[in-house]
Amino acid sequence: MYDYYLGGKDHFDIDKQAAETVAAAYPGIFVCARENRAFMHRATRVLAREHGIRQWLDIGTGIPTEPNLHQVAQSVVPEARVVYADNDPLVLKYAERLMRSTPQGRTTYIEADVNDPESLLNAPELSDVLDLDRPVALSLNALMHFVTDAQDPYGIVGRLLAALPSGSALALSHCTPDFDPATWQKVTDIYTGAGTPVRFRSQKDVVRFFDGLDLLDPGVTIGHRWRPDVSDGSDPAEAPTDAEVSLWTGVGIKP
16 A cells, blocks of 8 residues: 555556545645655665764565665765565565665665564574674654554554664654644544554644654654755645645654
């Protein structure tokens, strides 16, 4: 569905049908998906350029859409190392595109579930690429709203961050009902009715994911307002509304 929202071609008819059902209730979903992708690009560049990050663990990767995280990171630091993880076997079919690293860097893919962080962290593929004694950026983009409260989302993120050393980072984006609760209840009902429970959260609840971290400016904010790229020539008057984006984003550094 996310691939369809982004205008990709790697999806089935049933994905298209489900995505169009969501879009009928929330036309801004295409803007939300696009701004989520743009946030990932900007956050990756900021961490590489300004905070010396050279390693990433990206969970909930999805079907590759170029440029993907490793391409963005390696465009800044060619030696960047990236581990992708997803629990959808379909992603494995497209994972070859995730492996096209620079000669100086490394990438790999793990089939794993964020709900089992220990299994992910103990995967031999992870330790083969990442040095957990050195800072790692944990990238959780549009993922945690698929982890319900009963699944202990804050505990999961806490366990993942606990395995990473000082200087590591959390880059997270999360859909929110804050600007249009009625519409997002419809989206919740569509996903849940299709067998994919979701929990879209308020800004206050998203901020909780960053407990104990030093938030980078401008804090937890709507996706298109997090470090916007003023050099891309875009017209600020044409920027989407907060309600269209409906995505809280933030980056924090582990002290």
